[in-house]
Amino acid sequence: MTARRLLTRGNIGLALLVVVLLAMPNLASAFFVNFVLTQTMMLGVAAATIVFLARYGGMVSLAQFLLVGVAGFMFGNAAVEGGARGLNLGMNPWLAVVFAIVITTAVAFVLGALASRTTGLYFLMLTLVYAVIGFFVFAQIVELSGPGGITSIQRPDLMGPPVRLYYAGLVLSVLVYLGFKALGRATFGLTLQGVRDDPIRMASLGYNVPMHRTLAFTLAGFVAGLSGVLHVWWNGQIDPASIAIGPSLILLIMAVIGGISYFEGAWLGAFVYVLAFTYLRDLPLIDQIGITEARFNTVIGAVVLLIMVLSPEGLAGIAARVWRRVNKPASAAPTAPAGGPSSAA
Amino acid sequence: MTQTTPAPAVPAIADPVIQVRSVVVAFGGLLALKGIDLDVTRGERLAILGPNGAGKTTLFNVIAGDITPTDGTVAIKGRDCTFLPSRHRPRLGMARTYQKARSFDGLTIRENIYLALAGHRGRHWPLWRSPVDRRLDEEATEVAESVWLGDHLDTAAGELAHGQKRQLELGMAIATQPDVMLLDEPASGLSRGERERLVELLDSLAGEVTLLLIEHDMEVAFSLSQRVVVMADGAMVTAGTPEQIQSDPDVHEIYLGVEASS
Incomplete structure (x- = not known):
């Protein structure tokens, strides 16, 4: 029964996609896998935390990239030994991972608690303030960030070959995607959606609304921290400029390009962004029409504008619409068992 | 006056x-x-x-x-x-x-009543579903039937007619007895x-x-x-x-x- 229920088209599609992605290192160039796809996986996970907060909690956060950065800095401080920069704690790399995740989660808890009584635009502005403050904290407390960043950060030996990092990103992506999806039907996911739809009603049903928002932000921070550890492994260095307001906005733009109410959109948006960022300059004649690297952000801005006009739900929204149209004739039969669980009860 | x-x-x-x-x-x-x-x-x-x-x-x-x-x-x-x-x-x-x-307009009728039940029982935080949730779902189904919404369990509350919304409202109140x-x-x-x-x-x-x-x-x-x-x-x-x-x-x-x- 449960096995049958798992055989939906969506799940089969996902499984096929994962198989293809697992085979990618044998199919595509090392550059495409280790640069484009690995980045897509890491940024996709970070963007998925934005989707998680927006979709279930109704909170659009600009602070997620800060948390990615906190995890990166903490790992750098903990793992690097004897370098000129940072705290040089010289921990075992796996202990450093735990240290980075714990600190990031704790920071997310505090930031989430401070923002837990705000919603909508005020929440967005408050998280923008977090991103700005976070940047200046790392830019000015050079003991934490090393003057000009922490460099030559080594990843654990297990993660040595770059392709392993790609697999780690893929595994994390699949777990985060499935986890966030499943959470939507579990108690905490439902309570969070209740808080999104009507916080006053939730309170009168007995729920602690600010605590729900706080813990949602904490969970999103934890996941962003995982992405941050992968990111710093991949990059080998981290500096304050990399978590400035620009990159924070770009993460939100990825979620918007992909579709902020679809988890698939997080990875789709990240993929489109990385693809554009990587290959736009290689297109023939691109210089002649005035798109030089310096104007890259203008192009991204135009893409965002175009997507917002065509589909406020992003690329995933377009895909969902096409999917529905294609499946319309066939969908009459599969919708019938919708009453199944109730008749079985 | x-x-x-x-x-x-x-x-x-x-x-x-x-x-x-x-x-x-x-x-x-x-x-x-x-x-x-x-x-x-x-x-x-x-x-x-x-x-x-x-x-x-x-x-x-x-x-x-x-x-x-x-x-x-x-x-x-x-x-x-x-x-x-x-x-x-x-x-x-x-x-x-x-x-x-x-x-809760984005949730189904069953989920709305589930939240009323779970809120009352203090079941607020679990991150995954368990048999307890299945029992709560069954209870929610019974409550929905008692307010004549048994046929709409999987309908989003946002799609309900005004009268049905009032029925749901009442169901969420009586759910916790x-x-x-x-x-x-x-x-x-x-x-x-x-x-x-x-x-x-x-x-x-x-x-x-x-x-x-x-x-x-x-x-x-x-x-x-x-x-x-x-x-x-x-x-x-x-x-x-x-x-x-x-x-x-x-x-x-x-x-x-x-x-x-x-």
Whole structure:
């Protein structure tokens, strides 16, 4: 029964996609896998935390990239030994991972608690303030960030070959995607959606609304921290400029390009962004029409504008619409068992 | 404007479930409640009548904890709840509905009722589903059936018709089997048939359930209540049995804005 229920088209599609992605290192160039796809996986996970907060909690956060950065800095401080920069704690790399995740989660808890009584635009502005403050904290407390960043950060030996990092990103992506999806039907996911739809009603049903928002932000921070550890492994260095307001906005733009109410959109948006960022300059004649690297952000801005006009739900929204149209004739039969669980009860 | 007569002295009663004492609520310069006293006994069915702006919903919000009164106290089952946030009310056995249906529009009917059940049981945090959730889902299904929504379990609440939303609102209130229920205009916007079903449903509640009702529909209010309190302009005007209130000329004047004619 449960096995049958798992055989939906969506799940089969996902499984096929994962198989293809697992085979990618044998199919595509090392550059495409280790640069484009690995980045897509890491940024996709970070963007998925934005989707998680927006979709279930109704909170659009600009602070997620800060948390990615906190995890990166903490790992750098903990793992690097004897370098000129940072705290040089010289921990075992796996202990450093735990240290980075714990600190990031704790920071997310505090930031989430401070923002837990705000919603909508005020929440967005408050998280923008977090991103700005976070940047200046790392830019000015050079003991934490090393003057000009922490460099030559080594990843654990297990993660040595770059392709392993790609697999780690893929595994994390699949777990985060499935986890966030499943959470939507579990108690905490439902309570969070209740808080999104009507916080006053939730309170009168007995729920602690600010605590729900706080813990949602904490969970999103934890996941962003995982992405941050992968990111710093991949990059080998981290500096304050990399978590400035620009990159924070770009993460939100990825979620918007992909579709902020679809988890698939997080990875789709990240993929489109990385693809554009990587290959736009290689297109023939691109210089002649005035798109030089310096104007890259203008192009991204135009893409965002175009997507917002065509589909406020992003690329995933377009895909969902096409999917529905294609499946319309066939969908009459599969919708019938919708009453199944109730008749079985 | 009528001269508001002093609120009738509250008779001392044996087993008060709700005690409201000289509650004042000010919104800025506006006095929404001007010193309300109200005692409700266990199992009582009380209707609160009054024109728009009389302060009925504000009084409900004070009792339900959504508003902290500017002055005065509220006690529920002998416990001072004046400053207790609304989220602690379900544990005291209290449930309420809202004048404007407040359902979770992005969730299905089953999930809406599930949240009412889970909120009451203190099941707020699990990150994955367990057999407990399946039992709660079954209970939610039963509740949905009892408010005639059994056919719409997987419909999003946002897609419901107005009357169905009111049914859902009621279902979420009765789901936790509260012994104190505050119903804010449960019959507003319902068709005649739906009103009759509503009265039938509320009549079928156990005798020890205390029911407070704000209702504009006299027929519903009088058929459900044992005692009627009339409010106007933030104060209590009069109280009595439905028969007394129906024949009270003051009430006619306040409520209809005309001299009682018959």
